[in-house]
Each structure stands twice: as C-alpha cells, then as structure tokens.
Amino acid sequence: MAPKFQGVDFYQMDGLLSEEERAIRDTVRSWVDDNLMPVIGECYIEGRFPKQLIPHMAELGLFGANLPEEYGCAGLNNVAYGLIMQELERGDSGVRSFASVQGGLVMYPIYAFGSEEQKKKWLPELASGKLIGCFGLTEPDFGSNPGGMITVARETKTGWVLNGAKMWITNGSTAGLAIVWAKTGKLEDQSSIRGFIVPTDAKGFTAKDQKGKLSLRASDTSELVLQDVEVGKDALLPKSGGLKSPLMCLTQARYGIAWGAIGAAMACFDEAASYAKNRVMFGKPIGGFQLQQSRLAEMLTEITKAQLLCLQLGRLKDAGTMTPQQVSLAKRNNVDMACECAREARRLLGANGILAEYQSMRHLANLESVYTYEGTHDVHTLVLGQEITGLNAFN
Amino acid sequence: MKIAVCIKRVADSETRVKIAADGTSLDEAGVKFILNPYDEFAVEEALKRKEAAGAGEVVAVAVGGASTQETIRTALAMGVDRGVLLQADTGAADPLAVARALAAELKGGGYDLILLGKAAIDDAHQAVGPMTAELLDLPCVTAITKLEIAGTSGTAEREIEGGVEVVAFPLPAVLTCDKGLNEPRYPALKGIMAAKKKPLETKPFQGSGGGLQVLGMTLPPERQEGKIVGEGAVAVPELVRLLREEAKVL
C-alpha cells in the first residue's frame, strides 16, 4: 500500500496559507489517500466514475465549496477551493472534473444568474450530491467557437422549447439536471444566448455515453440530444445573457483546473522521485544518474512556479480583481507543465511506467483532455495575445 | 451526555526521526504535527454518543505548547463543542504530570465519560488514561475496541493475548480507545471554518513532576545488511541450515 502523500512544497508555501486553508487541503489530501487512491486504477481501466464516492464527497462539502453557506455550501475562499481541486486531481483528473462541473459549471451559474427561488430550490440539493448536474455548452461542431452554437430555445405560452445537441458533456449520463445554453434569437445573434435549467428526465431529452475514450476514463462523458424539450418559464436563468454568461462559468472552472493540474504534476513527480531513489540499475539507484536528475529538477521547478502562480491568482480572486486573462495564463501554463511532468515521469519509470499500478501514464492520458478542454492551450495563447496587443487573432 | 476527550498533538507517523541538537528530543524541522490517531477514535466516539443522546457537550482538553491550539481546532472541526489548552512548554513528557494536570481540570466537571486514545504514537506510555482515572477515582477500561452504554453502566471489549476480554463498568468512567472502535469522521470543510468561532480557553499547566527525566534520545542500532541465500525453492535447505547452525534460532 502506498504511504500517505506528503505533498510538494519546495518554497515553503505552506507558510503563506492560513491554518484553515492548510487544514482543508490536508483533509481532502487524506480523503483522497484513503478513499480514491485504492479504487482509481481499477475505475480507470474499467472506464467508470467511482460514483460510490459522491455522498462522501458531498458530506465533506466538496461541491460548490466557494459558494455561500446560506445555500448549503461550505463558504470557503478561493484559495481553499483551489487547494481542493489540486488535491482531487492529485488523485485523478476525471474525479476533479466531476467536482469542477458540479461546483463551477452547474452550481455557479445558478448562483450567478439564477433567481432567489432557483438558488434556494437547486443549490442545497446539488451541494448534497443527491442531484448531479452537467453543463451543456459545447456542440459537435462548435468547440473552440461556442458562440457559433446552433441549439435553440423558442419561447412558448408556458415556457420554452429547446432543440439541439451537445457533446463532450461531463456527468451527462448521470445528471438529473442540465444547464443548457441555447440561442433564443437568430443563429447569428450571440447576444441571444441564454441559460436554461433542464431536468434530464424531460420528454425529448436523451443523454448517451461517449465510448472508446483513452483519456478521462474514470469520468462520464456524454452526448446530449434535445428534441422538442419543453421547460417551464422558471427554467430560464433570468440574469444570463450573451456568450459572456457561459464564459464566466468557464472562468470559474478554469481557475480550478489551473490548481488541479498542479495536483496531477505533484502526483507524477512524487512517484518518479520515489521510484528513482529505490530502483537500482547498474549497481546504483537510477536517481543517481544525471539524465534522471535533470528530469526531476525540471519537474520540481515547474511545479514550484505553478504553485506560486496559483496562490497569487487565488488571492486576486478573493480580492475581486482577478481577470479571465489572468486565469488563461495560469490554465495554459499549468496544464502544459503538468503534461510534461507526467510524460517525463512516465519515461523515468521505464517499463513499469506503462502499468496501471503506477499513476503517471494515467495522469499523462488524462491531462491530454485537460489540455484540450475548458479552452484549448492554443485558445488561451490567443487570449493572452489579444490581451497584450489588443489585436484579435482568433479569425 | 457530557463527555471530555483528552487529546495530544504528535509528530506524524511518516516522520523520519532526527535527533535534536540537545540529544534528548526530536528535531522538529520539517516535521508535520497531527492529532494523535488513537485520539481520533476517542473524539469520534464522543461525538457519536452525544449525537445519539440528542443533547450534551463534548469538550476537548489538551496539554501542550501554544501550537497545540491547532490540534484542538482539528477536534473542534470534527464537531467538538469547545476546547481547553493546558499550556505547558516543559514537563509534559511525564505521563504522571500530565495526568495530574488533566485530573485537576476535569475534576468536578460532571462528565459522564472521559475518553482518550489508548496511546500517543510519539512516546507510547499508554499511561495517561488509567493514571488520570486513578487520580479522579473513576473506573477505567483501556484499549477498548467495542463499547455499549445502557444508562449508568457500560460494557466494553478489549484485546488480550489469545482473546477478547468483555469488561463491565459503571459510569462515570474513563475509557481509552483502540483501533476498531469506530471509523473517525473527516472534519467537514464547513466544520474547519466553524472551528475558529468555537470557544478555546488557554490555562496554565498544573501538572507537577512525575519523576521521569529523559537523559538522551538515540537511534536504534542499525541492523547489518544480511545476505541473499539464493533464488527459488532450491535455496530453502541452505536457509534452514543457516537458521539452525549460524543464527541458532531453530
């Protein structure tokens, strides 16, 4: 059995955290060691999400952790929220994706764009894990360009009728509720995009798992099809309007992902460093050879940089001054460096590195999805480019 | 139910032990400190019993330095109602001194139960619980793995060599808890935030000397690396020969 994870803290960042932030991080770290690590290898191979852990995660308060206590949430600050995502992804990106979606992409839009009735009706149930949600923005033909979506919502006497399809939707097949983004006006009119709370048992709503994934296997990824789905007037998120609304949700999720990637990188580095000290070849541990040391030094450097980046980002978010472009920089950098860490760790592990018994290759595969989703690496590059130059290079 | 839980801040069991410059204690650089794992069973049992009774109070009492407040807050985060720190910078290494301080604090408190972990994972005297009970003249059962309470009497089980003792005792009582008694809860994240709002009193340490003085702390003698006798089942006869003739253990 693997010993308990000790974390990576080369620059004594623990000293920059409050006692509560450390305690929260340590609680989730411990929980992951005891409950997730023993099952994740098997879940990944079998291609299933460990849903037996959902009630436990809810009890701890992991869903919508940075939303207010009055809605049944933990009311934590954003650094604590980030640390939670870091520790979950140290376990597995798919499990962290579940929490990101539930908290950042389902509970957050209801909190930010919903009416008081909607908040009181849905948030406590989502916080409790009894109701699972999913976020329907991406479409089969509209990934990096969500503004081009063709899912539509037409107003009726009693409410709305939705038609369209969404793809790559985490939690889609297990969700009881979907936050669906649809155009209420002409297809060319991005400003007509509104958000809708759609119960997944509504007539005309189907969700189907996407099979054959080689990444995020311990996560449910689905297609959603809406065929004349009727919802009441109370389904509309009244304060939503335009592409800005779903993008604000993505900013929340991306913030968590920037932290999460550090977790995955720490897991791979820790595994590689431990292996390097124990694995003997040519009469000494492989950690004594220059090329392996170089790998480990690179990993530690990148992790340390990313940690400091995220801590400042979290403090800015708590101060209310964080910008989406700042999140883009962190997501882009951290996921990229995590991909490198995972790959180099896998290589250091040699043949053992291809076994599910070791974590690095699973993280390596998962991180490819994390690199692509929530704004691909390239998209965030252009976000920064536009921020720097003022010039739009998207099209 | 009114229950007191006596807890301790200890070095994490993963700690690589380095001796401090004074030669008598642990070098604390880089050491992670946690709530003593056996005390978690005590806290959990206290919370469960208070919840089952529907009313009452659980108090955590600890002896230690100022940083022990963090450990008390861990217990508060799990759901304990209030905490008391008996602040001691020295003298807390002697179990009798600690028991005297705890007894003075707990006396007259009207507790139905006083719970502790069976041992602290650092110095492992396994003594503070039964010593405190003696000083308070309360019945005590140690290292319990099962507990049933009916009104003012209780039954507990404890492991002994070759079996399990079933022990009956009246309340109020002091009990020390062993692994297997329950499954300690994780502090809910909400609980961690609520902990700092709960009362935590600091008082001076009233424990007087128990006569134990540490003269030195050393690492145990290193075992010499032995030899690989051979590979596979064919090496077995040679192993048995060595065990008989060289090691003389057979």
Place this chain on the structure above:
Amino acid sequence: MSNVLAVLEQRDGALRKVSLEVITGARRLADALGGTVDALVLSAGSVTGVDQVGAIGADTVTTATNAGFARYAPEGFARAIADRAKGGGYGAVVLAATATGKDLAPRVAARLGAAFGADVTDLGVENGAVIATRPVYAGKAQLKVKLAGTPVVLSLRPNVFTPVRSPKAGIAQTVAVPGDAGRVVVREIKAAPAGSLDVAEASIVVSGGRGLKEPANFALLEQLVAAFGGKAALGASRAVVDAGWRPHGDQVGQTGKTVSPSLYVAVGISGAIQHLAGMRTAKCIVAINKDKDAPIFKVADYGIVGDLFEIVPKLTEEIGKLQQ
C-alpha cells in the same frame, strides 16, 4: 529501598510464560540495587508454575488471593500491588508490558505517585537511580530515562528479557487480600481459535503481505506456522489488514503490534518503513520476496528471492522434517 517487587501474571490458575521474563528483569535490577526479588502473583487460588521462579532469581514468591481475582480485576489488583509496594520498602515494581500489564502498571504508578517507565527494553542503575531504555516513535528511536523517587514502576517489553538461570530460594507463601475486586469487572474472555498464538508473544512470527495476492493464499502461511509446532504466530502487514484480508490483531508494524521474536519471516512484504519499525528488533529476520530490490532485504539477515508460492511450501516441508 533496594528490593524489587516482580508482578507475575497467571491465567486459569497457571503462571504465564512471560512471568519468567519479569523475574529476569527484576533480578537484573535487584542485583544492581543490592536487594531481593519478591515475586507476586494475584489469583483466586493456587497457581501452578510458581515453583519455577526460584531458579530464575526470585527470592520469594507470594500468591495473593481474593475470590474476585480469578480473572484480571484492575482496581483490586492495583490496590493490592500498591499496598504491598508501599509496605515492603521496594525500590522498584516490575511488570510485563502485556495487555494486562499495560493496563495495570500505570494504575499502580499513579497510586504510588511513582515515576513510570513503560515498555522498557533495557534497565540498570546509575548513581543509585534506576535507568531504563524505552522505544519511542514506533521504534524509530529510543529514550534513556532516569526514574526518580521510590519506588519506581517499570513495565518490560515481552520477548526481550530472555529468562536466565539465577537460582535463589524462591520461598513460597500464600496470603489473602481483603476487600472487593473493584468496580471494573471482567465478565468473560472470548477465546481466540484454539492454538493461535498472539504475534506479540510468539518466539517465531511468520508475516504475510500483498505478495500473497489473495486472502485465501494465507493458508500457505498457516501451514508454515503449523509446521513450527505451536511456537509460531501468523502476522500481517498493514496493507493486507487495511484491505480486509487479515484482522487488525495480526498487524505488525507502526499502527499494529511491535514484535520481538527470535525469528521473523516476512513473506511477500516489501518492507515499508512503517512495517520495519514493528519488527526490527527481532533476533533474526528472513525475507522471501520476488523483487530483489525490495527494501526488506536491507534489514533481513537472510533472504530468498523468488516465487513465494514455490518457496513457502518447500520451507514448510523442511521445517516439518526438523520437528520430527
């Protein structure tokens, strides 16, 4: 104040083997202090085996009886021992750090206001004061402590004070202890399956880890234990206890039991530091593992690299031949 009171243990009217270790430790201390060893055993009636303690070093042995003392009675025992210690001018009271001893010794110490050394692995006298060595941090370090005042109370780690011959008179007597046995009553003892020896007491321990692959494969180790003819106990690493394959009482290592057998055989155990802390004081360690780089080989005196499923049955066979 140079005499030593050695508290022995009986079960079902027979002296437990660990009692001889207590006499040995007490004798060593008494010799250093220049005093006698007075052995004491509490029971409801006569105790067999008390005639053996003289040979190991007891000057006297007292059987203290009370109707409530057939089984361990914490309050009655503590009172009886403390009263005897106060009355007899003892420099030290010595017990075994068994399950009972660990419960009883601190009570006696508190009653006497005495300095207490728990789970001691070495003892002596320096400048007139009792000195003891005891393990801390799960065996990762040891403390040398001085115990002030008289008497002092010590509990001795089992399997460390190997009995040695030191013939003394061993004069036996029986006394009645007045009073009741106390508020805490042992109602019954649920016995473990017949023939199973506790890992902390056995002189040979065979321990299994994840290398066994499945819980059912522990049957292989049970056969090896049986081949040692009643001297061996079956232990387990934390990994297999946490996985639910073996009960917690079998766990050797940091959060389980610390054992000190003459022979410790680690089968399919990699040797994580937490496990090593639990068995590193064994006299002789044998490791069987398919991975020649497993950390356990660094502390083992002898190792065999290979498939345990072939090696263990062969070892069982060879040990069986020896017993014949």
